[in-house]
């Protein structure tokens with residue numbers, strides 16, 4: 001018997017036999033990944049002891065998950081999201097130096113090549129919802145302000161939908177925009193107060209959540225991608241801490257450092273100073289970018 005043959009397959013030695021078949025010239029990373037997955041999968045199967053019918057139900061679930069995927073819908077990423085795997089991979093790949101802003105999931109609703117807008121522009125193109133001013137400063141971990149940082153932002157409207165989910169209802173590029181920070185690192189723009197919303201739950205992942213007694217909602221948030229030469233790109237959100245789902249995000253994306261206050265401004269002096277038509281929400285959030293190493 002070669003080292004690739006560990007004898008006949010038994011319930012006891014199952015993982016060892018499968019792993020031993022990995023050939024000696026296999027790419028080292030692939031061999032490591034497949035060995036780990038094989039060992040953990042066999043351990044889970046031994047713990048659960050599925051019936052033949054349960055095994056077939058699992059195969060059918062994965063088949064339906066694949067069938068739900070197309071150029072627009074990625075049901076496997078949703079599965080990874082609701083199992084916490086997307087956030088775990090994000091955490092492993094975005095260990096930041098102390099003081100740097102934390103990352104979170106990208107999500108499926110980012111649109112590339114959104115038009116760049118002048119600082120202070122309103123991304124709420126249909127004027128619906130409660131007006132919201134978002135402002136802050138972007139600095140490096142040394143505290144120095146960063147000029148010219150590209151801020152790519154997107155958010156839901158106050159019904160909890162992104163523009164791309166409501167084509168023909170919301171204007172194209174509603175509630176999304178690209179800005180560049182000023183020389184002192186500051187940014188500000190207007191939007192509308194976002195609302196909690198369900199992740200796409202009309203497929204097998206939504207059915208799974210239902211069977212697990214889990215809801216599909218994400219707490220209200222704004223998405224940001226921050227890019228600057230010499231700094232790590234930051235993909236993140238800021239969240240409304242008063243949202244009812246803040247402690248039970250369906251995709252586990254909330255981190256304490258990403259909570260921002262959504263203050264209702266009713267002072268007439270502030271309202272006129274900002275050129276607003278009436279009361280508005282204000283969110284002040286600073287970001288700290290980590291230098292590339």
Ligand code: BEZ
Nearest residue numbers: 081105107108109199251
């Ligand atoms: C989002 O925040 O846009 C999102 C993230 C993960 C799954 C679905 C939506």
Ligand code: FE
Nearest residue numbers: 107109221223
């Ligand atoms: Fe989102």
